[in-house]
Amino acid sequence: MFPKIVQQRLASVGIEFNGPHEWDPQIVNDGFYHRVIAEKSLGLGESYMDGWWNCRRVDELLCRILKCGVEYDIKGSPRYALLFLPAKLLNLQSRSRSRIVAEGHYDIGNDFFFSFLDPLHQYSCAYFKDTDDLAQAQVNKLELIAKKLELRKGDNLLDIGCGWGGLAKYMALRYGCRVTGVNISKEQLAFAREECKGLPVEFIDCDYREIKGEYDKIISVGMFEHVGQKNFRAYMETAHRVLRKDGLFLLHTIGSNASGLNCDPWLNKYIFPNGALPSIAQMSSSAEGLFVIEDLQNLCDNYDKTLLCWYRNFIKAWPAFADKYGERFRRMWEYYLLCCAGVFRARGVQVFQLLMTRERDARRQPAAAMR
Structure with missing residues (x-):
């Protein structure tokens, strides 16, 4: 499961894992939690693509996640931080890459x-x-x-x-x-x-x-x-x-x-x-x-x-x-x-x-x- 502070943040906007609401995520693979903690938004999206969780209202779930600011309580792994390095060091939109x-x-x-x-x-x-x-x-x-x-x-x-x-x-x-x-x-x-x-x-x-x-x-x-x-x-x-x-x-x-x-x-x-x-x-x-x-x-x-x-x-x-x-x-x-x-x-x-x-x-x- 997620750390207590993360669970509290999500609960404050009515998000319950495997709960009854249309915006509640239904977890199919328990590896979902570790994946999101390690890779944050990338892990959330990829685990959905892989069928690790489902949700009737993904739009409302994401809206509530952003409103409670829970992303700031998940630090992510060092590997996740490396995803941002190329944009700092390189011109990713140069003519050759455009x-x-x-x-x-x-x-x-x-x-x-x-x-x-x-x-x-x-x-x-x-x-x-x-x-x-x-x-x-x-x-x-x-x-x-x-x-x-x-x-x-x-x-x-x-x-x-x-x-x-x-x-x-x-x-x-x-x-x-x-x-x-x-x-x-x-x-x-x-x-x-x-x-x-x-x-x-x-x-x-x-x-x-x-x-x-x-x-x-x-x-x-x-x-x-x-x-x-x-x-x-x-x-x-x-x-x-x-x-x-x-x-x-x-x-x-x-x-x-x-x-x-x-x-x-x-x-x-x-x-x-x-x-x-x-x-x-x-x-x-x-x-x-x-x-x-x-x-x-x-x-x-x-x-x-x-x-x-x-x-x-x-x-x-x-x-x-x-x-x-x-x-x-x-x-x-x-x-x-x-x-x-x-x-x-x-x-x-x-x-x-x-x-x-x-x-x-x-x-x-x-x-x-x-x-």
Whole structure:
């Protein structure tokens, strides 16, 4: 079993091992306890993947675990501490390593992702304003972005990390923009190019550091999480270099409450290799001398809802993928979607939208900053 202090913390938020509540973990293998003590979040996630425990509401379990702060009472083994060393010593998101996450995550199969995403294939936080429908909430998100960027016909829009091209297609059709999408995922780019045929949209396979040209507006959704703390400044310098005078730059990213070097070890190993969630302090310091932060909005509650929508769609679609991916993969994705929902619900991480202008342009304040 866990040490007494850990048991007390968990009991304080109503967590009972093998208990009656839907968020109570049902332990199948007693090795679970030692594994979690030794490897903390990595052991918790891996033991779920291996079927060592089950839970009807993994999202609520993770939410309660974070709320009681029990992770601070589990020190972990020396082996666990070593997991953080590479991020301190190396640039894990260098040009030569930048494609690791694309190959390991985004290229696993478009049909799999499309089975749980909305029709515009938005793999980022939706905006559930006046709706509970995922598809409408993703349109709401795109409209919120367009409003903040003051998009209009003829704008030359750069989409850094363009995914499957849904945003580019929407902005070209709805607002008459010329869009350039930059990505390093071969699967995403192949689909995006086919999807946007005949539109004023171009997709380029290149690292963000290699972007050329000039753009009236820049959007980056769900990309900054893959840049890494050692490259935050380079990212901002690239955006500043290619943004025209009086232009607008909107950065949409999951963010951490505290400055660090990388993300959760389980997510880093199985979902987003070499990911790093930026804090407000890190984003602000990396933009210093380059951009004025005109507006900051936190959409955190919306990501909890988004993830639960994806999870429900994933469960419905899973029978078509079971033979291809297998049971351990199913448990991995189930844990990923639900644990992330719980983390957002507990306010362990946030979703930030930063609207920025170039510092020395002295342009008028954007309308979105005066809401």
